[in-house]
Amino acid sequence: MAEAIVFWTLAVLILGLGIAVISARSAVHSVLFLVVNFLLVAVLYVTLNAEFVAVIQVLVYAGGIVVLYLFVVMLVNLKKAPERYADPRRVPWTGTLLAGAVLAEVIAIGVYSTVSSDGAAATGGGLGADTPFSDCGSLVSCNTEQLGWVLYTSYLIPFELASMLLLVAMIGAIVLAKRHL
Amino acid sequence: MLEITPLHYSLLSAALFMIGVIGVLVRRNVIIIFMSIELILNAVNINLIALSDQLQDLAGQVFVVFVIAVAAAEAAVGLGIIIAFYRNKETVNIDEIQIMRW
Amino acid sequence: MESIWLIPLLPGIGAAINGLVGIRFFGKRLAGVLASFMMGWALWLSLVAFWELLGDEDRFHQVTVASWIPPIPLDTVDGIGSFSVDWSFTLDPLSAMMLLIVTGIGFLIHIYSIGYIEHEPRGGVARFFCYLNLFCFFMLTLVLGSNFLVMFVGWEGVGLCSYLLIGYWYQKKSASDAGKKAFIVNRIGDWGFVLGVFLVFFTFGTLDFRAVAEAASHMPVETAAVGFGVISAICLFLFIGATGKSAQIPLYVWLPDAMEGPTPVSALIHAATMVTAGVYMVCRNAVLFTHAPMVMEVVAIVGVLTALVAATIGLVQTDIKRVLAYSTVSQLGYMFLATGVGAFGAAAFHLMTHAFFKALLFLGSGSVIHGMNEEQDMRRMGGLRQYMPVTALTMAIGAVAIAGIPPFSGFFSKDEILFRTYLHHGVFVPDKVLWGLGVVTAMLTAFYMFRLINMTFFGAYRGPAWGHGAEDHGHDEDGHGHAWHGPHESPRWMTIPLVVLAVGAMLAGFVGVPIAFEAVWPWTATIEHFLHPSFVAEGAHAAEEAHHMSLLGELGLMAFSVLIALGGIWFAYRNYVERPEAAERLAESLAGPHRVLTNKYYVDELYDATVVRGTMGSAGGLWTVDRQVVDGAVNGTGWTTIAASWVSHVLDKYVVDGLVNLTAWLCGEASYAFRRAQTGLIQNYAFVTLLGVFAFVTWFLVAR
Numbered sequence: 001m002a003e004a005i006v007f008w009t010l011a012v013l014i015l016g017l018g019i020a021v022i023s024a025r026s027a028v029h030s031v032l033f034l035v036v037n038f039l040l041v042a043v044l045y046v047t048l049n050a051e052f053v054a055v056i057q058v059l060v061y062a063g064g065i066v067v068l069y070l071f072v073v074m075l076v077n078l079k080k081a082p083e084r085y086a087d088p089r090r091v092p093w094t095g096t097l098l099a100g101a102v103l104a105e106v107i108a109i110g111v112y113s114t115v116s117s118d119g120a121a122a123t124g125g126g127l128g129a130d131t132p133f134s135d136c137g138s139l140v141s142c143n144t145e146q147l148g149w150v151l152y153t154s155y156l157i158p159f160e161l162a163s164m165l166l167l168v169a170m171i172g173a174i175v176l177a178k179r180h181l
Numbered sequence: 182m183l184e185i186t187p188l189h190y191s192l193l194s195a196a197l198f199m200i201g202v203i204g205v206l207v208r209r210n211v212i213i214i215f216m217s218i219e220l221i222l223n224a225v226n227i228n229l230i231a232l233s234d235q236l237q238d239l240a241g242q243v244f245v246v247f248v249i250a251v252a253a254a255e256a257a258v259g260l261g262i263i264i265a266f267y268r269n270k271e272t273v274n275i276d277e278i279q280i281m282r283w
Numbered sequence: 284m285e286s287i288w289l290i291p292l293l294p295g296i297g298a299a300i301n302g303l304v305g306i307r308f309f310g311k312r313l314a315g316v317l318a319s320f321m322m323g324w325a326l327w328l329s330l331v332a333f334w335e336l337l338g339d340e341d342r343f344h345q346v347t348v349a350s351w352i353p354p355i356p357l358d359t360v361d362g363i364g365s366f367s368v369d370w371s372f373t374l375d376p377l378s379a380m381m382l383l384i385v386t387g388i389g390f391l392i393h394i395y396s397i398g399y400i401e402h403e404p405r406g407g408v409a410r411f412f413c414y415l416n417l418f419c420f421f422m423l424t425l426v427l428g429s430n431f432l433v434m435f436v437g438w439e440g441v442g443l444c445s446y447l448l449i450g451y452w453y454q455k456k457s458a459s460d461a462g463k464k465a466f467i468v469n470r471i472g473d474w475g476f477v478l479g480v481f482l483v484f485f486t487f488g489t490l491d492f493r494a495v496a497e498a499a500s501h502m503p504v505e506t507a508a509v510g511f512g513v514i515s516a517i518c519l520f521l522f523i524g525a526t527g528k529s530a531q532i533p534l535y536v537w538l539p540d541a542m543e544g545p546t547p548v549s550a551l552i553h554a555a556t557m558v559t560a561g562v563y564m565v566c567r568n569a570v571l572f573t574h575a576p577m578v579m580e581v582v583a584i585v586g587v588l589t590a591l592v593a594a595t596i597g598l599v600q601t602d603i604k605r606v607l608a609y610s611t612v613s614q615l616g617y618m619f620l621a622t623g624v625g626a627f628g629a630a631a632f633h634l635m636t637h638a639f640f641k642a643l644l645f646l647g648s649g650s651v652i653h654g655m656n657e658e659q660d661m662r663r664m665g666g667l668r669q670y671m672p673v674t675a676l677t678m679a680i681g682a683v684a685i686a687g688i689p690p691f692s693g694f695f696s697k698d699e700i701l702f703r704t705y706l707h708h709g710v711f712v713p714d715k716v717l718w719g720l721g722v723v724t725a726m727l728t729a730f731y732m733f734r735l736i737n738m739t740f741f742g743a744y745r746g747p748a749w750g751h752g753a754e755d756h757g758h759d760e761d762g763h764g765h766a767w768h769g770p771h772e773s774p775r776w777m778t779i780p781l782v783v784l785a786v787g788a789m790l791a792g793f794v795g796v797p798i799a800f801e802a803v804w805p806w807t808a809t810i811e812h813f814l815h816p817s818f819v820a821e822g823a824h825a826a827e828e829a830h831h832m833s834l835l836g837e838l839g840l841m842a843f844s845v846l847i848a849l850g851g852i853w854f855a856y857r858n859y860v861e862r863p864e865a866a867e868r869l870a871e872s873l874a875g876p877h878r879v880l881t882n883k884y885y886v887d888e889l890y891d892a893t894v895v896r897g898t899m900g901s902a903g904g905l906w907t908v909d910r911q912v913v914d915g916a917v918n919g920t921g922w923t924t925i926a927a928s929w930v931s932h933v934l935d936k937y938v939v940d941g942l943v944n945l946t947a948w949l950c951g952e953a954s955y956a957f958r959r960a961q962t963g964l965i966q967n968y969a970f971v972t973l974l975g976v977f978a979f980v981t982w983f984l985v986a987r
Contacts, residue, residue: 001183003185004183004184004185007185007189011189011193014193014197015193015196015197015200018197018200018201018220019200021200021204021213021216021220022200022201022203022204022207022208022213022216022217022220024213027210027212027213030212030213030216031216034216034219034220037220037223038223041223041226041227044227044230045230048230048231048233048234049234050230050233050234050242050245052242053226053230053242053245053249056245056246056249057226057249060249060253061219061223061249061252064253065219065252065253068257068260069212069215069216069256071260072212072260072263072264073212075264076212076263076264076267076273083209083210083274084274085209085277086209086276087276087279087962087964089962089964089967090209090276090962090964090966090967091206091966091967091970092206092207092966094970095202095203095206095207095966095969095970095973096203096206096207098970098973098974098977099199099202099203099206099973100199101977102199102202102973102976102977102980103195103196103199105977105980105981105984106192106195107192107195108984109983109984110188110191110192110195111188143242146239147239147242147243147246150239150240150243151246155243158247159247162246162247162250162251163250165250165251165254166250166254168254169253169254169255169257169258170254170257172257172261173257173258173260173261174261175261176258176261176262176264176265177260177261177264177265179268202973205966205969206966206970206973275964275965275966276964278965279962279963279964280963
């Protein structure tokens with residue numbers, strides 16, 4: 001029951017804030033709505049037993065990326081309203097309708113598949129079952145340890161590649177943003 | 182309704198995804214379009230986390246970590262491009278960025 | 284003798300040097316001395332060649348320098364002949380005599396010209412000597428050439444030089460007009476000459492003089508009984524050429540106008556050498572002409588008529604040079620009379636003596652003109668003998684010589700001609716008529732020559748006054764504009780040649796003393812004997828015809844002609860020295876004939892009205908035809924082309940271009956729809972992506 005209340009509260013807030021993000025007139029407002037949205041998503045992660053990811057979400061998304069957005073909004077000191085010019089050939093409302101149609105279809109698929117294959121719940125015992133921390137009992141109790149173990153064993157090479165990706169992105173951003181090298 | 186199944190998370194994810202898509206399609210401010218893209222990535226992440234919990238598999242969380250890393254990289258480079266572009270054109274209106282077509 | 288080809292070449296080299304280098308760089312004296320040196324050298328070589336010829340039994344020497352035209356098959360009367368021409372030169376008595384005349388008198392006139400031309404600007408002097416040397420080059424080529432074509436080269440070349448020298452003062456319209464007139468009239472004669480040469484080759488298959496004479500000597504003589512044959516035609520054509528070059532009726536009109544040239548030119552070209560080329564050519568082809576007695580008769584008639592007409596015109600001319608010009612025409616007529624009656628030796632003899640005394644007279648007149656400050660009108664002279672004694676004396680010698688007073692040269696040659704004419708039996712003309720006309724001409728000659736002498740050197744001075752003071756001794760830079768200090772004797776450069784020529788005019792006759800004087804002078808008819816081999820075909824050593832009548836008769840004829848000449852001289856003396864007004868009275872009493880003579884029988888006017896205007900009129904007519912018909916056709920073609928191209932243009936523009944444009948338009952329209960898809964808006968592309976997603980999801984929904 002409590003879980004349902006939390007979920008629905010979070011769901012409504014997340015979706016409402018998402019709509020606020022895309023409909024806010026000012027970019028600063030959008031960024032602020034986005035921060036709150038990210039924080040609520042982090043809460044959602046906690047309810048799903050993913051504490052480490054939730055923390056990362058807060059640190060990286062709500063902390064790092066959003067600050068980056070704020071800096072850009074500040075740097076782009078718009079003298080005129082940024083969206084005043086609209087090309088006559090653009091199709092915003094058609095796109096919105098199409099997006100709604102896709103959403104409706106996806107919902108239909110989801111409902112239909114749930115109904116048709118009910119009870120076919122997946123069994124557990126995936127990754128993490130044979131980690132040194134499997135004695136934690138559940139995934140929840142020592143999620144961070146297990147995730148760390150997986151990252152530095154099974155996913156070591158992708159992990160290191162991700163770090164390289166970040167390094168390259170950092171250098172690229174510096175090169176792009178700097179006036180003169 | 183009261184029982185929260187993975188389907189609920191998936192539908193939440195889908196709805197958030199579509200909100201992001203609508204943002205990408207409707208808004209003309211490039212910065213907000215980028216924010217919409219972040220919303221889309223978040224929608225994906227919710228799906229991954231929910232299924233990871235459902236399946237008791239850490240791979241979903243690992244992927245979320247990677248997605249966050251890629252999102253950070255994307256944001257850094259994309260915003261750098263916006264800055265560079267703004268310096269030259271004095272605008273962030275995507276309708277004025279038409280030089281793909283000659 | 285091997286180097287006779289060098290004789291023409293030397294003045295040619297002189298002309299080249301003076302023409303290419305001298306006009307720009309040489310001083311006046313250097314140009315003259317160079318040209319004279321070349322002529323002197325040529326004279327020396329000529330004397331050597333003459334001496335060697337005297338020692339030669341054959342009296343014939345031919346030198347071939349090079350091949351000119353290699354053998355070409357050409358049609359002749361005897362089938363295909365081989366036409367080939369060599370640069371070859373012949374030395375025989377006739378050409379040797381001409382050689383001495385041309386180089387000798389040419390040399391003297393070159394010397395004289397140094398003095399005469401000194402008032403000209405520097406480049407003009409070199410130009411003058413260049414032309415003069417070039418003339419000698421061509422004249423010597425003409426004389427020495429051993430076939431018709433080499434002679435023709437010289438023939439045309441002297442015509443060119445004559446044109447250049449008549450028009451030497453080309454700024455003067457009358458001078459350039461006279462040059463053109465001479466050139467054009469000569470061309471008419473050249474037309475006849477060339478036709479004659481063609482006919483010679485067609486008939487004999489060769490152009491070599493000796494071979495032609497040899498061949499002709501075997502052909503029958505075309506007497507009136509035989510009829511007018513091919514040799515007669517050849518001779519008539521050649522004689523047309525001779526009338527042009529030697530100024531005979533009807534082509535004599537250019538020679539008086541040629542006096543516009545400098546006086547040494549008149550002396551050398553238009554008295555002594557070039558104008559005798561026609562006589563020389565007839566003498567060179569003596570064998571041909573003796574085979575055409577009817578043409579000979581024509582030559583004699585034309586000659587004597589020319590002599591008479593020119594002499595009558597000469598009676599009333601007041602320009603000193605024009606009198607001499609008509610005298611030249613008249614004397615040339617004598618020469619043709621001589622050739623016409625078969626006395627080629629007498630013609631050549633008269634040619635030689637005439638060269639001496641006419642050159643002398645012309646140079647003397649040049650000296651007078653020079654001393655009188657370019658005055659040519661004899662009515663403004665008079666009494667000049669006290670101012671220029673040498674000129675007066677030498678010119679008087681020349682006048683006596685031309686009048687035919689023994690023992691001066693003209694007497695011997697002219698008397699020989701008259702004697703042979705007296706003996707001649709004509710084909711058409713009654714006997715003695717030609718002789719009578721010749722005698723009348725001789726009297727007129729004596730009269731107009733002494734009229735000239737008397738008006739110029741005797742009587743009272745009638746010229747313009749001059750300042751006696753020495754107020755102006757300044758010399759202008761170019762030598763012009765000297766203050767004139769009255770008539771004066773010419774410088775030594777000019778008087779020495781006069782004296783030399785005067786000696787020649789006195790003594791030249793002794794090479795041809797008539798046989799009648801055998802008793803007192805053992806060397807009679809030397810020149811006739813010397814020249815005889817040139818007038819007969821090779822091998823045909825026919826005995827010289829003996830022209831005899833009684834000694835008394837011959838002496839009587841001589842005495843008669845001398846008396847006639849003396850009568851002319853006396854008449855001139857009476858009218859122009861004793862009673863100067865008598866001449867005017869005479870002119871008044873004979874006003875009609877006088878006017879006709881003064882206007883030269885209106886021949887120039889007649890030619891102008893017929894030939895010149897006819898030519899101009901027909902040219903105008905042809906021009907009109909050309910413009911209206913030919914140009915019309917051309918323009919019509921042009922318009923047709925334009926119209927056709929306009930049609931083509933319309934087709935091209937609307938049909939061909941229309942198809943091309945239609946294709947392009949279709950492509951453009953077809954691409955329009957596709958082009959619309961490319962908006963450049965990133966969000967539209969994202970929309971399409973979403974469309975794809977929608978399609979995929981729909982498929983997923985429906986397929987399940």
